[in-house]
Ligand code: ADP
């Protein structure tokens with residue numbers, strides 16, 4: 001079944017690889033282990049690299065001490081045991097230029113894999129043994145197997161594609177290339193769903209050529225244009241889905257026009273405001289500090305969204321300490337101004353409680369009109385709802401939310417449970433988004449809609465604690481509008497960060513803690529992360545506290561905070577630290593996000609290499625929140641180059657956005673995207689760093705196509721169905 005214009009990707013998704021000539025049951029199974037079941041899967045397993053067979057590295061040219069990739073044929077293989085009892089496989093490979101010995105330790109199966117006649121790529125440093133050049137435990141890619149059948153005489157490719165992981169499945173790159181070539185040949189011309197205008201604008205090669213050239217290039221120079229086209233297609237599909245989701249949301253949504261006027265932001269602390277002004281206005285006029293320009297700009301964007309008839313769906317990014325909280329507060333107040341309620345959701349109880357305390361502090365003295373009370377006005381009613389809130393209080397809060405006597409609720413996941421009903425939820429702020437899934441975001445939103453008397457969608461502001469690179473945000477949060485706080489409040493000094501691993505450096509670190517405490521400041525000590533065990537982590541924190549209190553920090557009052565402590569105990573400790581009754585807080589990562597004690601000026605992070613870069617930056621952000629110079633010490637030796645790079649990045653930069661880019665480089669996009677990708681993941685070739693330009697272009701094109709009505713592009717719609725399930729397709733494409 002094929003269109004006159006060519007075959008659709010979706011059809012290829014329906015054809016099993018079992019239909020290929022050389023693929024029998026065994027190979028079907030082998031391909032399955034690579035996640036390949038259909039011809040589409042096969043064609044989107046892209047080569048990892050290419051070998052230009054006309055430009056081989058001559059074996060006689062290898063330099064000892066240098067990395068090399070050699071492509072050669074196995075001429076001899078043998079194995080024996082070393083004196084230490086290890087299995088050692090010795091392989092001799094040769095090309096026209098000469099031969100070289102390759103040895104493998106503890107890899108007995110190499111003897112079966114690398115039989116004479118096999119052609120493979122070997123990568124490693126070239127070493128020397130008894131005057132002979134040699135490779136030890138190189139990375140191996142088998143390109144051509146030993147049996148004659150595989151050496152399909154019709155394939156005389158000059159450039160050979162090397163496929164990832166095929167060796168593990170017992171398939172050679174040559175075989176993979178054969179399957180792909182057969183698939184492409186039998187598929188014939190592929191339908192190109194891209195509108196001509198778009199193809200022309202970017203001078204893209206067509207789809208058929210792009211698939212041929214990425215898999216079977218006749219010249220290496222053909223690969224890059226093919227890749228560019230295929231990457232664009234991946235981005236375009238993703239951005240189309242995001243744009244459609246957004247479009248549907250807007251169509252089905254009943255938004256609320258909140259009375260949030262941008263002019264309400266034009267007040268400074270101390271300005272006269274009348275008692276009848278909006279809460280936002282009265283709040284800003286009575287606040288401790290005036291907004292930074294960035295805060296003002298972002299609140300302007302939020303005011304615009306909130307006063308419009310469409311529900312706000314906005315992501316707020318800002319580096320640690322950029323002042324996201326006040327933006328959240330104003331957003332909630334704008335909802336109250338319209339006679340509705342607000343909800344603030346935090347990822348942990350410690351953080352929810354801190355938010356509650358700071359909300360109550362910052363909103364103290366603000367009153368709102370309420371005809372149900374005798375005086376006609378009453379103070380704002382702000383309450384906590386976490387799993388720790390006891391039954392009686394909980395009932396009271398639930399009652400208050402249902403009858404509108406509670407204005408703002410601050411909570412954790414507990415806000416998502418079924419018995420939480422709102423009288424009229426107008427705005428939701430989710431803090432530290434990376435801890436919440438997309439589904440939870442939707443649940444809270446639905447809750448607002450279903451249970452409110454208006455049946456309207458509350459406005460939503462999502463705040464991330466950790467900046468994520470722009471490209472990643474476009475992919476992961478592509479259905480949200482974005483605001484960025486790109487400025488820190490005035491007078492902040494960059495935190496001085498240093499690594500401390502020698503005894504001398506470590507001693508200097510503890511001395512700094514003592515000095516700062518002597519100056520009236522406070523310090524955090526973060527205990528090592530213990531993967532998977534909060535209990536062991538807590539135990540080690542208890543021990544570390546005792547050790548420090550009796551040793552390096554003797555004479556100071558040293559407190560303890562860890563995840564195994566009971567709620568009230570934690571509150572108590574935080575309270576004492578805030579008040580300065582404790583000089584030093586030894587803690588596990590429970591303090592990672594959001595904790596705000598401006599007097600804290602030193603943070604010591606033990607075994608710093610165990611933490612991820614984003615997490616380290618977050619932890620460091622617990623200091624440097626006031627005007628005084630702050631310090632961060634990263635203790636412990638880095639066990640790997642990667643860990644050292646992470647720590648050095650932190651030492652050299654205070655900029656969360658820059659660090660996020662480094663992190664993306666170090667970890668790749670997989671970890672970032674993981675949570676969001678369902679079903680068939682479609683970013684196989686694209687690289688967010690390298691292909692940013694194409695991503696931006698795809699987003700623009702997707703927006704324009706959806707605005708113009710996608711139903712006039714049936715070929716595009718058809719292939720989007722490859723990447724979503726039927727329910728979602730029904731939702732997105734219903735007419
Ligand atoms: P984060 O973005 O990390 O959540 P916070 O909202 O906790 O940052 O703010 C960090 C610190 O900066 C807090 O102590 C807060 O009171 C202070 N702050 C926020 N905005 C301003 C401002 N415009 N001027 C001065 N200080 C500010």
Ligand code: MG
Nearest residue numbers: 324325431594
């Ligand atoms: Mg915060």
